[in-house]
Amino acid sequence: MRHVMTLALFTLLPWASPSQDEATPSAQRAVLVTGANSGIGRTTTELLAKSGFFVYAGARKDEDLAELNKIANVQAIRLDVTKQDQIDAAVETVRAAGRGLYGLINNAGVAVVGPLIELREQDLAFQFDVNVFGPYRVTKAFAPMLIDSKGRVATTGSISGTVSWAMGGAYSMSKFAVEAYTDALAAELAPFGVGVSVVDPGSYKSEIMTNTRQRMLDAGYTGKGSRYERQIQSMLEAPWDRSEFDEPDDVAQAFLAVLTAKEPRRRVMVVPDREEAEITIRAALQRVAQLNENQPHAFDRETLIRMLDEAMAGE
Ligand SMILES: NC(=O)c1ccc[n+]([C@@H]2O[C@H](COP(=O)([O-])OP(=O)(O)OC[C@H]3O[C@@H](n4cnc5c(N)ncnc54)[C@H](OP(=O)(O)O)[C@@H]3O)[C@@H](O)[C@H]2O)c1
Known part of the structure; x- marks a missing residue:
């Protein structure tokens, strides 16, 4: 996989080099990354910003917006992908800046875990609101600008968009939906010259499971009385911080590749091992x-x- 990633770098167009960008700032292409303050989104934002792109970095919290604004070539935008008013405001901010929008990276995501026959409907709805309706809403809102620029849309899928795991059904359902979304969107946007991809990571370091665990604890969910009590309790006791995994640098490189390749790949699986x-x-x-x-x-x-x-x- 690392070999493939290295090859993908050779497809970079010359304008993407940082030195060219300094020489011709007006040619700088703009990209919006959702969920840019943490994990894959943060690493991707940093890589794109130093590879010649101007990055609109979506985040929800004041402190995250302030942190992102410290990065050169990055402008933080308040963007909760479940809030249409924030999406509309983000469109206005990007339009008013006059750079247009070449790329959209739908990266924001959450993971809900739990057995499907016990999962509360509101938790499944939350899973889909962020991971499926999020990309749908944001892409729809920015579609006119992406069509104008004959740009690129890339969504963070997952290997869980191909493999469905016990206790991870809600998450897999959302990531399978992202795969279907990508294929239909690609067919619909091809006539307008917009390339559509899905980047499917395996396991990388991020905050996703720490956030999941915190939501479960906040909701007072212990698995007590569940048919799956033992599994849920051992799940809750296991380490959730993902610190044993690699930084998501290869995932960020995959996003750079789909933004810069002449013919972006439809699916890019990026996994840490065989x-x-x-x-x-x-x-x-x-x-x-x-x-x-x-x-x-x-x-x-x-x-x-x-x-x-x-x-x-x-x-
Ligand atoms: N890490 C992996 O191993 C892995 C593997 C496969 C796929 N993925 C996918 O990668 C993407 C990024 O996740 P990550 O692993 O990097 O986890 P992460 O560190 O938790 O990052 C998730 C990002 O999404 C944001 N987010 C959550 N809900 C949002 C909402 N309603 N509106 C806007 N932003 C929201 C988070 O913002 P807050 O900090 O404000 O919550 C955060 O910036 C997700 O789509 C995930 O499913 C990750």
Whole structure:
């Protein structure tokens, strides 16, 4: 994967180099990153800002906005992706600045955990409000500017958009939705010259699970009385800080690549090791085998292999 990421760097267009940017600030392209104050969003914001982009960095809290404003080539924007008034205000701020908008990175996200047969509907709605309705709302609002610039939209998906885990069903449902959203949006925006991608990370360091745990504790959720009590309690006792994982630098590089490649890739899986790659690819292949199994129009093995070869050739 690191090899692929390195190759992706060779596709950078010359204007993306920081030295060129200093020489020609008027050519600087603008990108909006949602959820820019932490984890993947923060690392991506820093990389884009030092790679020649002007970054509008979405955040919700005053202290985060102030921190982001300290980075060169970054302007923080108050943006909760569940609040239409803040989205509308962000559109006005970006429009008034006169740079247009070349790229949108729908990165803001949350993770809800818990068994599906017990999950409160409001928690599932919260999961979708941020991870699915968020990208839908923000992209819709900025679409006219992205079409004007023949720009790029990239959403942070996940390998959980291919693999669905026990206790992670709500999150996986939202990330599967992001995959579907990406394909339909790509087909709809292609005629206008806008490239659409989804970047699917595996496990990287961030605050996502600390935030999840805090929300569960705030709601007084202990799993007591649940059919899954033992699993939930051991989940709550496990470390949630993700400090054992790598910084999400490769994920940020993937966003830079889809913004700068001539032909952006539709799906970019970025995982820290072969094990996560294998889990994900096997899940995708199992789905193909299950779909094909025992139905009157089933394809034989040779045809499936030919189809795979064609898919790998981009046909
Ligand atoms: N880290 C991983 O291993 C991993 C793997 C696969 C996918 N992802 C995805 O990566 C994206 C970023 O997550 P992360 O892991 O970097 O976690 P993170 O450190 O918790 O960052 C999440 C960001 O989203 C923001 N956010 C949450 N709710 C929001 C809302 N309603 N409106 C606007 N912003 C909101 C957070 O802001 P606040 O600080 O204000 O809450 C924060 O900036 C998510 O879409 C996540 O699903 C992460």
